[in-house]
Amino acid sequence: MLDAMPVLLKGLQMTVLITIISLAIALVIGLVFGLFSISKNKLLRGISTVYVNIIRGTPILVQILYIYIGIPAVTDIRFSAFTAGIIVISINAGAYLVEIFRAGINSIDKGQMEAGRTLGFSYGETMRIIILPQAVKRMLPAFVNQFIVSIKDTSLLSVIGIAELTMSGQSIYSANFRAFEILTVVGILYFIIIYALTLVSRWLERRMDVS
């Protein structure tokens, strides 16, 4: 059992790495397309809607296979499994974050935008200085929820051979046949990082409440 730990921890490391990189990208995607979705420009709104609907309307497993196997089958574009994994988790989480950003920004009273604009701030400055700081605070629980979903989604990347936590577990028990023990440890490791994230988010929420 102990022999398995280094491999599992390596897998955990991969899971965390992919999650962090992907969520950083997803936050940018979510913010940009979230702003598109509330813009006055019909084209931008349309792009955002199509993106969100396609991603939400298809299973993430299909998206993984599509990027890693589907696209290379008809084009010269090839991704490493790692890159493909990050692309899929990013655009998948990004689509859900678009909705979170849209709802969060819309929840701020429109008088805030008007007050910012009448002082002479541009739309972008008002967003950055006045609207987003208030909106992000309200979005925090939804963010954390999506982060947790995304961490768990990375386990599906095992199908394209990324040695993340689940894949690492599979490779061990297929050699030593201790599936029960190994999968229990795998489950516990997922639980620990997700629970740690939950605690961090509660702490963050408390801290933001003070200000």
Place this chain on the structure above:
Amino acid sequence: MIKIENLKKSFGKLEVLKDINAEVERQEVVCVIGPSGSGKSTFLRCINRLEDPTGGSIYIEETDITDPKNNINKMRQKLGMVFQQFNLFPHMTVLENITAAPKRLKKKSQEEAEEIGMQLLKKVGLAEKAKVYPDNLSGGQKQRAAIARALAMEPSIMLFDEPTSALDPEMVGGVLEVMKDLAKEGMTMVIVTHEMGFAREVADRVIFMDGGYIVEEGKPEEIFDNPQHERTQAFLSQVL
């Protein structure tokens, strides 16, 4: 100072402002009165283009603000605005509310901005509330803080959109006092209000609006004591 020509504004099929022509002189205090739905708030919000006019022109110190070529953000710095619902920024202290714009838009240093901020807070009687968040202020205090925030950009014109309508009666006086002081200092002001006593006392000119038109305008005593138009008479008999 402000010149408005043939201003029209529609929301979809609803025509709120039909044909507004008006002028405001430097240092003049103009009160806009009229029944709800008469278009007076929309009229005020067109002056700083919070609402985009459907037609007509608005000149602020000779510059047409309806012309898309003119930088609206720069123009708005000359136009302070105070809202019925205060619209203070809840994530900033009172002082931060006031210093945010001068620091970023006028490139004032932190110290300089805070010094101006504290002076303004003293002026509106809120110096001891500088470090407090807006949620901890009463309605009247919020509105006075909002006035200080608008003044921090050193506007040449102040627009007030029913500044006392959301306040408890005992809070109204303090806000009106601050506005009277401003008027005495020679600030150019356009005030949409239901406070007829205040309008009579402070306004240089009163504009009565109804149905998207300016029905009648004149000195306060003319409008209040001797209204010419029957709609003005009907409105005043209801509110006075």
